[in-house]
Amino acid sequence: MNTHPYLRAYLAGIAVPTPAMLCGLTGYLLLRYVFNVPVPIERMAVFPLAVVPNAWGLWNVLYLAWHERWHLPIGAHGALLPVILIPGGYLLARLLSIDFIAQSASWMWVAFPMALVIYYLAWKYLVNWCNHLLGVAA
Amino acid sequence: MKSNENEIQEMVRKALAPVNPELEGDLWPRMLRRLDEGHARMSWVDRILLLAVSAGIIAFPAVIPQLLYQL
Numbered sequence: 001m002n003t004h005p006y007l008r009a010y011l012a013g014i015a016v017p018t019p020a021m022l023c024g025l026t027g028y029l030l031l032r033y034v035f036n037v038p039v040p041i042e043r044m045a046v047f048p049l050a051v052v053p054n055a056w057g058l059w060n061v062l063y064l065a066w067h068e069r070w071h072l073p074i075g076a077h078g079a080l081l082p083v084i085l086i087p088g089g090y091l092l093a094r095l096l097s098i099d100f101i102a103q104s105a106s107w108m109w110v111a112f113p114m115a116l117v118i119y120y121l122a123w124k125y126l127v128n129w130c131n132h133l134l135g136v137a138a
Numbered sequence: 139m140k141s142n143e144n145e146i147q148e149m150v151r152k153a154l155a156p157v158n159p160e161l162e163g164d165l166w167p168r169m170l171r172r173l174d175e176g177h178a179r180m181s182w183v184d185r186i187l188l189l190a191v192s193a194g195i196i197a198f199p200a201v202i203p204q205l206l207y208q209l
Contacts, residue, residue, distance in 0.1 A: 024206040048207060089208045101207050111204040117191045121184060
């Protein structure tokens with residue numbers, strides 16, 4: 001398994017958020033169509049479906065590319081990702097008029113440290129495990 | 139001319155590693171071993187962080203949609 005290391009890094013990166021995204025999406029679908037909560041599911045799904053898994057994959061490719069030079073632990077590397085994702089998600093929510101996200105920006109200050117910790121743990125244990133399984137990095 | 143061809147063939151044969159078309163036994167036990175090797179024990183600091191996040195989500199359920207959207 002010495003070929004295509006960046007492709008393997010990308011696959012290891014997207015392996016974690018993809019099943020988690022299915023769980024989140026199922027929750028939203030239940031809210032929308034079973035409990036009739038007015039959530040704009042079509043517009044809302046763009047960010048978690050298209051952006052987040054690809055961002056994880058590309059972030060893991062960057063981890064592999066930078067690992068030799070920076071020696072940043074994988075947990076810390078993963079914890080940096082919400083610094084880009086959260087403002088990006090908020091901006092997209094405003095552009096797509098997803099009101100329940102855009103109007104609850106005050107909760108962002110509570111959600112932000114939580115996201116940092118969740119990402120730190122997810123990268124340290126889950127992505128690291130996937131990397132080990134696919135023979136990516138050390 | 140013929141000896142030249144034979145010489146080239148011999149050189150190519152020496153330069154290329156022999157390819158084994160057969161699998162070297164069952165790959166599944168090796169896969170299981172690799173799955174077992176990857177388990178890292180969670181440190182107490184990380185356990186505290188996990189508990190803190192869980193407590194935070196229970197205390198502020200309004201952040202759940204934000205987290206689901208962002209993560």
